[in-house]
Amino acid sequence: MRIRKNAVITGVGGYVPETVLSNKDLEKMVETNDEWIVSRTGIRERRIVNDANVATSDLATRALKKLLQDGDIHPDEIDCVIVSTSTPDYVMVSTGSMVCEKAELKNAWGIDTNAACSGFLYALTLGASMIESGRCKRVVVIGADKNSSIVNYKDRNTCILFGDGAGAVLLEQTEEEVGLIDSFFRTDGSGKENLIVTAGGSKYPASQETLDQNLHYVRQDGRVVFKAAIQGMTNTCREILRANDLDIKQINYLIPHQANLRIIQAVGEQLNLTDSQVKVNISRYGNTTAATIPLCLWDFKDDFKYGDKLLLTAFGAGFSWGATYLKWGKLRGK
Known part of the structure; x- marks a missing residue:
């Protein structure tokens, strides 16, 4: 009997910037108010990068490092990094390659995927396929977006919605009845x-x-x-x-x-x-696009x-x- 080898999540990490952009702050920027935003979106605040030198790869790297630290994982153990993002650092250079460099992953290769807010789930399935096939032993899947780089803070319909952040998971192979x-x-x-x-x-x-x-x-x-x-x-x-x-x-x-x-x-x-x-954690982070689901897994991991x-x-x-x-x-x- 052939035993199915699943990809299971064995590590979770997350990162959001320190700067808080509250609904009260937005009241000073566009014609809106806290009550209107909360009643229609459930968002009370979001985290925003306030340093022009910080890119999506930096958010992703910090989430990855948190994952490695909490799981006592050496960077050399990672085989592959898949970054799902709609806000890559560059058009031509993959954000995944930047993450590998910044996190000093000497044995890993990195790629990007983009399916916007659905991107993390798509990337998770790709990473799981690599684990299930045996091509990789440990794959990190990251959802990360610096949405503040594509938001018009004069447009009250969109600027109230989005925040910046990153979440990461580690996938490994298991023969137990858990995993994707x-x-x-x-x-x-x-x-x-x-x-x-x-x-x-x-x-x-x-x-x-x-x-x-x-x-x-x-x-x-x-x-x-x-x-x-x-x-x-x-x-x-x-x-x-x-x-x-x-x-x-x-x-x-x-x-x-x-x-x-x-x-x-x-x-x-x-x-x-x-x-x-x-x-639900939207009240604190807003819509972080590809990062919302892994940030939820990170926030609530102790409940599972x-x-x-x-x-x-x-x-x-x-x-x-x-x-x-x-x-x-x-x-x-x-």
Whole structure:
């Protein structure tokens, strides 16, 4: 009988900048107020990089170093680093390679992926595949974004939503009945105009015209994204449950992308989950894009017990969305 070798999370790390941008701070920048922001998003504050020399790779590196420190892991043990980000340091040089350099990972190679807010889940599946195939023994998957670099702080519709941060997990192989079990993903490119940074790529390279039109900032149609996110996240979670012959009552926790508290609550309600089963930290960090799910895993890691069944789900630009089912293992150093 062939024993399935799963990829299991054995380490978690996170990092958010020290500078807090509160709703009260935003009241001084755009026409908005704390009550309006909280009632519509659930966000009270977000963390923002206040040093122009700090890039996404620095956020990712600090999350990775926290993971290594807490798990008593030597940098030479890491084989590969996958960084999911929408805000890479450079267009041509991968952020993953920068992280390997800054964290002094001598034996690792690094790459980037980009599926916006869904990116961490996509990257997690790629990392798990490397572990399951035996090509790598230890893979670090990082979700990191310096959203302040693409936010227009004169646009009250978007500047209230986003924060900066990074979260990282370590994947290793196990023959125990824990680890990543299944994923279900979908994309729909026709939704791209509803959540996008228009310029800066090969279609609309940087020019004076793109700068004058503020096309290098994120923009979104909130109503379209709101509806699509609830539907996409709920449906992919149901697909995972069906494919694995699971009842929602068997799920211990839902770890949703932290984009909007009303979206999170709607998904939880449609899945018939209690508030205590749905992990939420959006009030403190805002939407950190690819970092939201790993930051949740980092924040709430002490709540998860060996064998707990977790559903992770996200929705982001692209449109991209999906869900991952895993059983929690044992963290190094615990």
